[in-house]
Each structure stands twice: as C-alpha cells, then as structure tokens.
Amino acid sequence: MLGYYLRLALRSFARTPGITVLMVLAIALGIAVCVMTLTVFHAMSGNPIWWKSDRLYAVTMDNWDPSAPFDKKQPDLPPPLMTYKDAKYVAASGVPLRKVIMYPVDATLSGTGAAPLRISTRATTGDFFAMFDAPFLYGGGWSAAAEDPPQPSIVLSRETNDKLFGGSNSVGRTLRWNDHEFRVVGVLDYWFPRPRFFDLIGGSFQPPDDAYVPFAWGPALSLQSAGNTDCWKPETINNQQDFLASDCVWVETWMELPDVATRERMQTLLDNYWAEQHRAGRFPRPRNNRLTDVGQWLRDLHVVDNDNRVLVGLAFAFLAVCLINTVGLLLAKFLNAAAVTGVRRALGASRRQIFTQHLVEVAILAVLGAALGCLLAALGLAAVHHMYAAAHLGQRGGYQELTHFDTVGVAWAIVLALVATLAAGLYPAWRVGRTPPAVYLKSQ
Amino acid sequence: MNLHIRPILSALLRNRTGAILVAMQVAIALAVLVNALYIVTQRIEKMGRPTGMDVENILIVQSAGFTAHYDLKSSIQQDLAWLRSLAGVLAATPTNAIPLSGGGSSQGLTIVPGDRTKNDSFGYYEVDEQGLDALGLHLVAGRNFRHEEVEPPITLDDAGRFVGNVILSRAAAKELFADQNPLGKPVYDTLGKQATVIGIVDPAMNSWVDSEHADWVFYMPRLTSALYGGVRYIVRTRPGERDAVIRLAEAHLATSNPDRVIHFVRPMTYFKDLSYLGDRSMGIYLLTVTGLMIAVTCLGIFALATFNVATRTKQIGTRRAVGARRADVVRYFLVENGMITSAGVLAGCALALATGYYLSLEYALPRLNLYFLVGGVLVLWATGQLAAWQPARRAAAVPPSVATRTV
Numbered sequence: 001m002l003g004y005y006l007r008l009a010l011r012s013f014a015r016t017p018g019i020t021v022l023m024v025l026a027i028a029l030g031i032a033v034c035v036m037t038l039t040v041f042h043a044m045s046g047n048p049i050w051w052k053s054d055r056l057y058a059v060t061m062d063n064w065d066p067s068a069p070f071d072k073k074q075p076d077l078p079p080p081l082m083t084y085k086d087a088k089y090v091a092a093s094g095v096p097l098r099k100v101i102m103y104p105v106d107a108t109l110s111g112t113g114a115a116p117l118r119i120s121t122r123a124t125t126g127d128f129f130a131m132f133d134a135p136f137l138y139g140g141g142w143s144a145a146a147e148d149p150p151q152p153s154i155v156l157s158r159e160t161n162d163k164l165f166g167g168s169n170s171v172g173r174t175l176r177w178n179d180h181e182f183r184v185v186g187v188l189d190y191w192f193p194r195p196r197f198f199d200l201i202g203g204s205f206q207p208p209d210d211a212y213v214p215f216a217w218g219p220a221l222s223l224q225s226a227g228n229t230d231c232w233k234p235e236t237i238n239n240q241q242d243f244l245a246s247d248c249v250w251v252e253t254w255m256e257l258p259d260v261a262t263r264e265r266m267q268t269l270l271d272n273y274w275a276e277q278h279r280a281g282r283f284p285r286p287r288n289n290r291l292t293d294v295g296q297w298l299r300d301l302h303v304v305d306n307d308n309r310v311l312v313g314l315a316f317a318f319l320a321v322c323l324i325n326t327v328g329l330l331l332a333k334f335l336n337a338a339a340v341t342g343v344r345r346a347l348g349a350s351r352r353q354i355f356t357q358h359l360v361e362v363a364i365l366a367v368l369g370a371a372l373g374c375l376l377a378a379l380g381l382a383a384v385h386h387m388y389a390a391a392h393l394g395q396r397g398g399y400q401e402l403t404h405f406d407t408v409g410v411a412w413a414i415v416l417a418l419v420a421t422l423a424a425g426l427y428p429a430w431r432v433g434r435t436p437p438a439v440y441l442k443s444q
Numbered sequence: 445m446n447l448h449i450r451p452i453l454s455a456l457l458r459n460r461t462g463a464i465l466v467a468m469q470v471a472i473a474l475a476v477l478v479n480a481l482y483i484v485t486q487r488i489e490k491m492g493r494p495t496g497m498d499v500e501n502i503l504i505v506q507s508a509g510f511t512a513h514y515d516l517k518s519s520i521q522q523d524l525a526w527l528r529s530l531a532g533v534l535a536a537t538p539t540n541a542i543p544l545s546g547g548g549s550s551q552g553l554t555i556v557p558g559d560r561t562k563n564d565s566f567g568y569y570e571v572d573e574q575g576l577d578a579l580g581l582h583l584v585a586g587r588n589f590r591h592e593e594v595e596p597p598i599t600l601d602d603a604g605r606f607v608g609n610v611i612l613s614r615a616a617a618k619e620l621f622a623d624q625n626p627l628g629k630p631v632y633d634t635l636g637k638q639a640t641v642i643g644i645v646d647p648a649m650n651s652w653v654d655s656e657h658a659d660w661v662f663y664m665p666r667l668t669s670a671l672y673g674g675v676r677y678i679v680r681t682r683p684g685e686r687d688a689v690i691r692l693a694e695a696h697l698a699t700s701n702p703d704r705v706i707h708f709v710r711p712m713t714y715f716k717d718l719s720y721l722g723d724r725s726m727g728i729y730l731l732t733v734t735g736l737m738i739a740v741t742c743l744g745i746f747a748l749a750t751f752n753v754a755t756r757t758k759q760i761g762t763r764r765a766v767g768a769r770r771a772d773v774v775r776y777f778l779v780e781n782g783m784i785t786s787a788g789v790l791a792g793c794a795l796a797l798a799t800g801y802y803l804s805l806e807y808a809l810p811r812l813n814l815y816f817l818v819g820g821v822l823v824l825w826a827t828g829q830l831a832a833w834q835p836a837r838r839a840a841a842v843p844p845s846v847a848t849r850t851v
Contacts, residue, residue, distance in 0.1 A: 108510035118707040306807040325744040328465040332751035
C-alpha cells in the first residue's frame with residue numbers, strides 16, 4: 001500500500017512541479033534558519049562541565065562601595081572577582097576538596113630557540129587541572145608544595161607545545177617565562193571548554209590560556225591582571241604591597257565542594273570571616289557571600305546574550321510563517337485535485353486511506369525539506385563562521401567557535417521536519433478526506 | 445468608485461481557510477518586520493556614532509619588554525623615532541590602551557576633591573604631544589599637550605601618581621562641568637589629586653562601545669608604563685599608506701630590539717570591527733530572515749490568489765459574459781486580496797505592539813517607535829497587492845466564452 005501511495009505522491013508532484021518546489025523550499029528555509037539559530041544557541045548555552053557542575057562553586061564576597069553596587073544592572077550580585085587578601089584567606093581553608101585562585105597575565109616565552117612568543121598565562125594554584133578536568137597529554141600539574149615559595153614549574157597547552165617543541169614530549173625541558181627559567185612539568189591535550197566557564201571575563205568563548213604557572217609567581221613578579229582589575233575605594237596605592245592589601249578585586253576563586261554538608265561548612269566559614277572583617281571596618285555593604293555553581297554562574301554572567309534569545313524567537317516566527325504557507329499551498333493543491341480524490345472515494349477508498357495517502361505525500365515533502373534544510377543550514381553556518389573568522393584575522397575565539405554544523409544540528413532538523421510534517425500536513429490531509437465524493441462525480 | 449465589498453466579503457467567508465492562513469502570515473511578517481527594522485536601525489545608529497578618530501588610517505603596535513636589559517624609556521624613544529621617520533606616517537604616540545577595542549583603563553574624576561556622591565568613570569589614555577594627532581582627534585577648545593609637559597611613566601612605586609594637565613572629551617566636560625567653561629579649571633582623581641583642564645576634543649570615544657557613556661574620555665600627557673600588558677603605539681598614516689606601514693613595522697620592529705617582543709601590528713579597524721561584530725551580524729541576520737519572511741508571505745499571497753483564480757475560471761467567464769469588464773475582474777481580485785491583507789495587517793499591528801512591548805520589558809530594548817509600524821503596514825500592504833497583481837491579470841484574461849463550455 002505504501003508503495004502505491006508513494007507512486008501517487010510522485011505523480012502528484014509531477015503534476016504540479018512548481019508548487020512542489022515552492023513547498024520544499026519553504027520548509028527547507030524554515031528549518032535551516034531554525035537549525036542555524038538553535039545550533040548557536042545550543043553551543044552558547046552549553047555547560048561544558050555538566051558532569052560535576054553541581055560540585056564546582058565560584059566564590060564571591062561583596063566588598064564593594066557602600067553607596068553603589070558593583071553592577072548597577074544586577075545590584076544583588078557581588079563582584080565576580082575577589083580581592084587578593086580575601087581569596088588567599090578562603091583558599092587557605094581545608095574545608096573544600098579542591099580550591100583554585102587564579103588570574104590571567106600576559107607573558108613572554110623565550111629561550112627555546114624559536115622567536116620569543118607573547119602568550120597568555122594563567123597564574124593559578126595546582127588544583128586547577130584536576131578540578132576542571134583539564135586533560136594532560138604529557139606529565140602533570142604541580143603539588144601544593146610547589147606553591148609557596150613558587151617553584152619554576154610550567155604547564156603548556158598542546159598548541160604552545162606544538163609551536164615550541166614540535167609536539168614532542170617536552171616534560172623536563174626548560175624555557176624562559178618572562179625571562180625566568182622554568183621547567184616544563186606537563187603538557188595539556190587539546191582542551192577548549194565552551195563557554196570558558198572558569199573565566200568568562202574577556203569573552204565567554206575565548207580559548208583557554210597558552211600556559212599555566214603557580215599562582216604566587218604573579219604577585220611575586222608584580223604582574224598585573226590581563227583580565228579585569230576593579231577598584232572602588234579611594235586608597236593610596238603606591239606599590240605592590242599597597243595593591244595586594246587594597247580592596248581592588250582581580251582574583252577568581254573556585255572550589256570543589258562534594259556535598260551539601262561541605263558546602264554549608266564553607267558558607268559558614270565565609271560568613272564568619274565576613275563578620276570578623278566587618279567588625280574591623282571592612283565589607284561596608286550588607287552581607288552577601290556567595291557560592292555559585294557553574295550553571296548559575298553562566299546565567300549570572302550572561303553567557304547567552306539577549307540578541308541570541310531574540311534570534312531564537314525570530315527563527316521560530318519564521319518557521320511558523322513557512323509552515324502556515326505550506327499548509328495553504330497543500331490545501332490549495334489537494335483541493336485542486338479533489339476530483340481525483342472523489343473518484344477514489346467512490347471506488348471504495350476509505351477516508352482513513354485518503355488521509356494516509358496525502359500524509360505520505362506530505363512526509364516526502366518534509367524529508368526533502370529537512371535534507372535541503374540541513375544543507376542550507378550547513379552553508380549558512382559556514383558563511384557566518386567565515387564572517388566571524390575573517391573579523392578575528394584567523395585567531396581562535398569568539399562566536400566563530402559556535403558556528404559548527406554538527407549532529408545537534410542534524411537532530412534539530414529531523415525533529416523540526418517531524419513537527420513540520422504534522423503541523424503542515426494534518427489539516428489538509430484530513431480536509432481532503434472529508435470531501436463528499438458525489439460532488440465530483442457529477443459533470444458540471 | 446464602487447468596490448463591491450459586500451459580495452466579495454461573503455464569497456471570502458464561504459471559503460475562508462486559505463484567507464485566514466494568508467492573513468496569519470501577513471500578521472506575523474508585519475510584527476517581525478517592524479520590530480526587526482527597529483532593532484536594526486538602532487544598531488546602525490550605534491555603529492555610525494562618530495568616533496572622532498581617523499580609524500581607517502591608524503595602525504596599532506603592541507610590544508612588551510621581557511628581559512632585564514629592557515629599558516622602557518629608551519625603547520619607546522627608539523621605536524617612536526623610527527616610526528615617525530617613515531614617509532607615510534603623520535604622527536605616532538605611545539599609549540596604555542587601544543580605543544574602541546574593549547580593553548583599557550578608566551578612573552573616576554570629580555570637580556570637588558573627594559566627592560563621593562558620583563561614581564562616574566572615564567576612560568583614559570596616556571599619550572604624548574603627538575597623541576591627538578595620532579588619533580586624528582579634533583581640538584575644539586584650549587590647546588594640545590606640549591613636549592615638555594609629557595610626564596615620565598608611572599612605576600610600581602608611584603602607581604597612584606596623577607598628571608598636571610588633562611584634555612577632556614566634550615561629553616566628559618559636559619558631565620563634569622555642565623555648562624561652565626572647563627578650560628583652566630581643576631579636576632580631581634578619586635584621591636583628590638588635581639589636574640588642570642587645558643583642552644577639549646570632540647567627538648571622542650573610549651574603549652567600550654557597549655557602555656552607556658562611550659564618549660566619556662580624557663587624555664593625560666604621560667609616557668605609558670609597561671605595567672598593563674606592555675607598550676602600545678598608535679600610528680596614523682597618510683590615507684592609503686596604512687598597510688604598507690604595517691608591513692614595514694612588522695619587519696623592522698621584530699628584530700630592532702632583542703629585549704622586547706612585538707605582540708602584534710594591526711589596523712585599528714580590526715578592533716573597531718571586532719567590537720561591533722555582534723551588532724553587525726545581528727543586523728545582517730535580522731534583515732536576511734525578515735526579507736525571507738516577506739518573500740515567503742508574498743509567495744503565500746500569490747499562491748492563494750492563483751488558486752482562487754484557477755477554481756473560479758467558470759465564474760469569471762460568466763461575469764465577463766454578462767458584461768463585466770477586464771478592469772472589474774482585476775479589481776475584484778485586488779479588493780479580495782486587499783481585504784485579506786488588511787485583516788492580517790490589523791492583527792499584525794496588535795502582534796507587533798505586543799512583541800515590541802515584550803522585547804522592551806524582557807530585554808530592556810527601547811520601546812517600539814510607531815513610525816516603524818506605519819511604515820511596516822504600508823510596505824506589507826503594497827507588497828501584498830503586488831503579489832496578487834499577476835494572478836488578477838490572469839483572471840482578467842479569461843475569455844467570456846468559458847461560460848458557455850461544459851468542463
């Protein structure tokens with residue numbers, strides 16, 4: 001029976017090729033626009049460490065100006081970064097399973113024979129790698145003993161290792177980092193969490209850093225943050241000691257708290273520390289110490305921006321127009337051929353059979369539309385990717401990282417095609433089945 | 445002129461499914477068209493704001509010393525001397541940050557020392573006496589910095605030092621001094637240290653194109669320090685010579701000083717384009733999808749009109765046979781289509797206003813401007829009539845003899 005319906009459908013397409021092409025095109029365009037938008041939206045709203053995102057918490061404390069919140073648009077939130085002294089204090093706690101304080105610095109790598117390389121380095125404590133599941137290709141991180149005083153240990157990204165050492169195992173090799181001799185202790189494998197949840201400042205979709213060194217190197221060499229440094233308090237800052245003791249925020253702090261009990265103990269610890277400092281005249285704003293899990297952190301820092309929500313709405317409005325259009329065309333087409341249907345009904349075809357027959361025809365259109373839609377979406381995303389990549393002059397990072405047509409896109413296309421078939425085909429197929437056969441058997 | 449609305453309407457109501465579908469498309473298309481165009485207009489305005497700078501002819505060099513032998517002052521002097529000696533270069537200045545790039549420094553300024561009632565923050569740039577020329581800024585009042593006024597770079601031991609003179613953007617001056625003449629008046633940093641306003645430039649922009657006050661900016665006569673990611677040079681060339689200078693600078697600076705590394709040499713347009721990339725792609729995307737949506741809607745109108753003509757061939761023939769002129773037939777179909785489009789447009793107005801209200805509420809976009817609604821209605825109505833024109837003409841071509849034939 002299905003074979004017969006397929007033949008009927010093909011014959012129907014051949015009778016009205018123009019309208020068939022228009023319908024396929026409308027479905028394809030609607031699906032393509034939706035798939036493009038959803039691909040970007042999906043990549044943007046992803047949680048790149050979902051498997052432990054409810055154990056990882058960003059630590060923030062509101063040390064800001066008594067007369068104004070850090071962010072006027074989100075007055076309830078503390079600054080996303082911490083002061084040096086507060087970060088050092090909370091990171092000294094034994095409560096969390098793992099803890100990281102860190103900030104990005106600009107640095108120069110030399111002494112490898114290759115031309116000096118300007119790179120971004122993360123000055124971080126050693127738990128970084130295990131806590132954020134950064135994969136090692138060679139070697140490993142450094143122990144807590146290497147932190148204080150800081151040992152000249154460096155971990156390279158795979159890209160940096162490729163550039164400097166041609167991809168070979170460079171563990172044990174030495175190089176100069178900001179003109180100090182460092183020993184390579186580890187090389188990371190390719191790693192590009194999108195969004196870069198552990199540091200969203202300076203772009204949510206920037207690649208991770210080129211190298212990692214023990215945190216204390218940053219303050220020891222008086223290296224300023226390559227990310228944000230925000231100050232509110234009129235303080236005389238004349239030297240590095242003044243700066244480290246100031247109320248400027250520039251250190252990002254994360255903790256791994258494996259269960260509710262640990263989290264509550266950490267919250268209590270923060271609140272006690274706050275109370276003690278508050279009595280001493282610090283923290284002039286109301287108490288607002290936060291442990292924020294990854295999901296909430298991504299929301300608080302607006303990784304998915306409003307433009308993209310608007311675009312998702314637009315894409316579905318467009319799909320709706322395309323589908324309504326297809327319903328209209330199908331209806332016109334089916335009713336135009338109602339005389340044939342009338343003959344089939346008179347010869348004994350049931351309403352149900354007529355319905356199925358027309359739905360098969362719609363299903364073919366949907367399959368064609370989905371296939372063409374996939375193609376258009378892939379082309380569209382490639383064009384958008386090209387536009388972004390051109391603006392970045394070939395550097396990685398930014399929205400170009402979100403424009404890859406992948407299995408998610410195909411899955412969306414299939415789902416949308418199914419929805420499209422049902423939405424667009426049901427009513428016309430049902431309607432044509434209800435035509436009384438007698439009308440069409442009369443000669444006019 | 446009698447449009448015969450009653451009979452057309454009653455015919456329409458007998459066969460309403462197709463008409464309702466088309467009206468729905470028109471409604472959604474109108475709502476999207478109006479709101480999309482409104483958003484796009486705002487983005488175009490934002491991208492078109494005057495920067496005051498000769499962005500097209502500026503290149504940026506970012507460098508950083510990294511050895512113990514590196515001497516900031518002599519290195520800057522050496523680089524500047526070479527850059528300024530190039531034939532195509534008009535002016536060059538060292539600076540702490542790249543305007544329009546999204547990265548930079550800002551600080552509070554007040555006209556009363558220690559005033560904590562305002563938290564205004566102003567983007568600032570450390571430049572030398574060629575700074576304004578290198579950026580291509582226009583001095584509208586006062587004077588430029590003099591060579592001898594350029595102060596030595598801050599170091600780790602006096603990072604809180606302020607400067608003697610500053611030049612403000614007009615917007616910054618207006619925020620601080622309202623309508624008073626700012627020239628010769630003091631401004632204070634957050635610690636109450638004083639500087640004198642010696643000049644006003646207009647227009648000007650700081651590093652953050654998305655900030656509420658992208659035109660709040662001031663300039664300090666000071667050699668930049670290497671504390672914040674190295675030394676940057678802003679180099680302005682004669683029109684058309686930028687790319688040649690970029691190539692020269694890349695080749696020469698890479699090897700001229702072994703104690704520092706050149707991070708990049710890039711046109712300033714790179715930074716501006718990147719900062720506006722989101723707005724630009726949003727605009728392109730909105731326009732493309734809206735255009736497609738109007739096209740699909742026109743297709744729907746066209747298809748419905750064609751279908752109506754095809755199913756009514758006999759009736760048209762009969763009308764023609766009993767005396768209707770071709771023009772009457774064309775008018776019939778255009779009026780019918782006009783009624784459908786009008787219904788859609790009417791519903792679309794409500795939908796557009798609701799969407800605009802939702803967007804303004806949810807995404808803090810400005811409330812929809814009603815001129816856009818009027819424009820959108822006219823556009824959709826006109827394109828709707830155009831789409832129905834060809835089928836209506838085809839209907840008029842039906843000969844009266846059709847009425848006398850059977851099947």
